[in-house]
Amino acid sequence: MRYFAQLCPDLQFGQQSADQLPWFHIVLLLTKISEPAEREWYAQQAIQNGWSRITLESHIKSRLHQRQGTAITNFAERLPVPHADMATQILKDPYHFDFLGLGDEAHERDIENALMRHITRFLLELGAGFAFIGRQFRLEVGEEEFFIDLLFYHVRLKCYVVVELKAAKFKPEHAGQLNFYLSAVDTQIKAPDDKPTIGLLLCKSKDRLVAEYALSGIEKPMGVAEYQLVRALPEPLDTCLPSIEEIEAALSD
Secondary structure, three states: OHHHHHHHHHOOOOOOOHHHOOHHHHHHHHHHOOOHHHHHHHHHHHHHHOOOHHHHHHHHHOOHHHHEOOOEEOHHHHOOHHHHHHHHHHOEOOEEOHHHOOOOOOOHHHHHHHHHHOHHHHHHHHOOOEEEEEEEEEEEEOOEEEEEEEEEEEOOOOEEEEEEEEEEEOOHHHHHHHHHHHHHHHHHOOOOOOOOOEEEEEEEEOOHHHHHHHHHOOOOOEEEEEEEOOOOOOHHHHHHOOOHHHHHHHHHO
């Protein structure tokens, strides 16, 4: 409490946000975050989204502040200004799927199956406002069938969100495929009062310039972000662990 009193006079935090948060949320913010602006951001998000203390701690550990709104998108060119800004903020880069227990070699269907088994954690990682609609969602166009990996509805943006998983590096043709799906959803599923459907390509990796070039020529609003199945260890811990070669040598001895 003394630490809280020392910090409050010099910060917006404590005069505006803190009086709307439970005490242990405040303790968490004070002890886990040193940067005042970042602390205020998490406080505002916790209030706005009704985060529990466990959820707040999880987002701090995953560095949500650094990831939020950083995906490559064409929203500024394809959506009206207020809607574009809101849509940009719901996407992040990278997405952390380390809770799936999969290695980097996992295939798209393996990842999709695991996400469905951990749908609560998946929705938490996606962020507030996402409502799950379906997996392998069927579309009929002409005489052919197509299947969307994951379909969501965002209750705040009031639009459908198509998510496509690619267990490989981003390629320009991925954007063309997603553009087709967005056109089909807008034509066949979107209600008259819904906002334009947006898309999210989740890839194992990407070249930022290639992604920017690809999206610049796409008609529909979409974003490209990476996902991480295994998060890197902190450097101090990583350097303390034995290498694979050292483990093998020890076992052979």
